[in-house]
Amino acid sequence: MDALETFIVESAIDSETAFYRQIIEDNLSSLKLGPAIGRIKVVLRPEDSLFQMAIILRDVGTKVTTLDMADVEAKTGASHEVVISIKKERYIPALLKKLWARHGKANIRQPDRWTVAVDSDNPQEEAEFIGKMIVADPRHTLHEDLVDFAIRVTPEGFRVRYHLFKGNRFVFVASEEAMDREWIEEAGAMLEELMAGGKTK
Structure with a gap:
């Protein structure tokens, strides 16, 4: 202590x-x-x-946004998704909880421990929202x-x-x-x- x-x-x-x-x-x-x-x-x-x-x-400390702990990128090709590349692993559980609440678990994939993908009809707009989202306070x-x-x-x-x-x-x-x-x-x-x-x- x-x-x-x-x-x-x-x-x-x-x-x-x-x-x-x-x-x-x-x-x-x-x-x-x-x-x-x-x-x-x-x-x-x-x-x-x-x-x-x-x-x-x-x-x-201060509030942590998604952009403080990850890179966020909109994919507008065949997949239509937002890809979140994790930089600070400790916030992953809090991030997933918020994403599940917003999009439902069925629309969230985690192909590996450092990547989270979110299915979205409007990836560009959603990437901006997710980037500013408060993950931890x-x-x-x-x-x-x-x-x-x-x-x-x-x-x-x-x-x-x-x-x-x-x-x-x-x-x-x-x-x-x-x-x-x-x-x-x-x-x-x-x-x-x-x-x-x-x-x-």
Whole structure:
């Protein structure tokens, strides 16, 4: 796991601090979120049945289009198809999923691992569309992974939840009780503290 710039876990109960720190480390590793997270602070308040988390993200990358991971060519001879020549193999599953949704599996062929062919009545127009198509959006996937991570490390039974993902900031608050607006504001203050550069504990 990439070293975090800041990693703070606070609880009134010392044994909980070490326990939750380990849970957080294990889940960061299993979800492979370490490279995406720069700073994290978690506060547990058992007396309020409260769990708060604030995260500052590192640069997570930009959207990937088909042209970022392949060459796209329209064939207008006897075949009438769009031929996609793969340059970055890691995006093939995501590309195929999008092509199947648009054209149906019957109209997609993969003669070898580096080539995908799409049957089309208008190959030129379709090649332009496919070239600009978003194949992967790291931020969308990251949002889902962050929520999953937060739920995994939250104490059992804390089913009242709030989260906010904006820019490079993520806040998560959970409780067994009705959500108090002040708790969300406190988590926002934790975020500001991290932005200012909190220290590792």
